[in-house]
Amino acid sequence: ESLSVKTNTKNYNVFIGKQLRFRVNDFIKQNYSSIFIITDSNVELLYLEDVLRPLEKHHNVNYTIVPAGESSKSIRVYFDLVTQAIESGLDRQGLIIALGGGMIGDLAGFVASTFMRGIDFIQMPTTVLAHDSSVGGKVAINHPEGKNLIGNFHAPQAVIFDVETLHTIPLKELRSGYAEIAKHSLIHTPSFWEEIKKVNIMHAMSDQELKQHLLKGIAVKAAIVEQDERETNIRQYLNFGHTLGHALESELGYGEMTHGEAVAIGMLYAFRVSSYVYNIILPYEELLGWMKKNQFPFRLPAVSVSKIIQRMKKDKKTRNQHIQMVLLKGVGNPTIASVDDRDLADILEKFIQELL
Ligand code: NAD
Ligand code: ZN
Numbered sequence: 001e002s003l004s005v006k007t008n009t010k011n012y013n014v015f016i017g018k019q020l021r022f023r024v025n026d027f028i029k030q031n032y033s034s035i036f037i038i039t040d041s042n043v044e045l046l047y048l049e050d051v052l053r054p055l056e057k058h059h060n061v062n063y064t065i066v067p068a069g070e071s072s073k074s075i076r077v078y079f080d081l082v083t084q085a086i087e088s089g090l091d092r093q094g095l096i097i098a099l100g101g102g103m104i105g106d107l108a109g110f111v112a113s114t115f116m117r118g119i120d121f122i123q124m125p126t127t128v129l130a131h132d133s134s135v136g137g138k139v140a141i142n143h144p145e146g147k148n149l150i151g152n153f154h155a156p157q158a159v160i161f162d163v164e165t166l167h168t169i170p171l172k173e174l175r176s177g178y179a180e181i182a183k184h185s186l187i188h189t190p191s192f193w194e195e196i197k198k199v200n201i202m203h204a205m206s207d208q209e210l211k212q213h214l215l216k217g218i219a220v221k222a223a224i225v226e227q228d229e230r231e232t233n234i235r236q237y238l239n240f241g242h243t244l245g246h247a248l249e250s251e252l253g254y255g256e257m258t259h260g261e262a263v264a265i266g267m268l269y270a271f272r273v274s275s276y277v278y279n280i281i282l283p284y285e286e287l288l289g290w291m292k293k294n295q296f297p298f299r300l301p302a303v304s305v306s307k308i309i310q311r312m313k314k315d316k317k318t319r320n321q322h323i324q325m326v327l328l329k330g331v332g333n334p335t336i337a338s339v340d341d342r343d344l345a346d347i348l349e350k351f352i353q354e355l356l
Helices: 041-056 075-087 102-117 163-168 171-188 190-197 207-227 234-239 242-252 259-278 284-293 305-313 341-355
Strands: 002-006 011-017 035-040 061-066 095-100 120-125 138-143 146-153 158-162 323-328 334-339
Touching: 002 207, 011 207, 035 041, 035 075, 035 102, 041 061, 041 095, 041 163, 061 075, 075 102, 075 138, 095 102, 102 120, 102 138, 102 146, 158 163, 163 207, 171 190, 171 207, 171 234, 171 259, 171 284, 171 323, 190 207, 190 284, 207 234, 234 323, 234 334, 242 259, 242 305, 242 323, 259 284, 259 323, 259 334, 259 341, 305 323, 305 341, 323 341, 334 341
Parallel strands: 011 158, 035 061, 035 095, 095 120, 120 158
Antiparallel strands: 002 011, 138 146, 323 334
């Protein structure tokens, strides 16, 4: 199955299905001068051969492997990749393939966006979370001062998502990705949330189920990106749950909790803030129940509420010292509001006490 993404600058397709990793050649232009695959040390062992062998029959293909983990999204690894790309003979008519999770997509995409002022690249996501990161055109590496501070907008030529590769991802990565699917559902419609609410990742999931959830999640993201690629307004809705989520991630230290696990707690908190600001009832207990059923961790950093609020203020979305948060006026009805620090702190205080 496929879905198309149309922005002002580019149109591309997202293909989702079984065994697509063996058929990359069917989805790409045939006149690339050479192909450079970038993957990580975990994905290499599982899927590199599957992608490489069939492609080699038709193209001049080279590859490189970076260590798995967020620390590879660095300026040093970036520079090494550019060096290897040059040495492999990659030129302006070449193609980069990002084979891996969001880390690889961001890193390889950033290489593609800057190599000889930008060349084509293809996203081959291998994690559930990467349904989010592979669509939308944001690519980046990290700076010691913060995540994704060095980046670009560079849409892929296509996204090729083989759902079979998802059966090998660690449980906490599956959870992380499903938190983002839950996010997409909560900002979209009550019916999508009803569907995701039933998901139990602790049981084996079928390719069909995975495919449906990914397609719907990507459709939500694509629709938003099509209207606002550069995040001047509604793309911010995708940050639902991320204000507290990012603060938890950085206070806990990356690696303590996955991104999605932190975002899930952030969504619960955003429910509380929304209920306070708009005086409405949101399905807090439902989301909490879903998180418990799926064994989300409820860890919070051992720092004061005011420290967490300060961290939230460092968010890229902060406007003249006021925290801008994505809130819901109802499931499927996101909005952006600037909320008073005092209120945020009071709500967070109570929220933490109840949660732990
Ligand atoms: P990741 O790419 O680090 O993958 C998580 C782990 O799973 C890694 O150890 C990886 O080696 C392993 N793995 C990947 N695929 C596997 C498979 N099929 N089987 C077994 N193991 C596998 O992390 P992620 O959660 O996919 O992505 C996180 C990154 O995405 C972050 O860097 C984040 O900043 C970025 N991101 C970007 C955007 C965007 O719009 N560009 C959006 C969200 C997140
Ligand atoms: Zn996210």
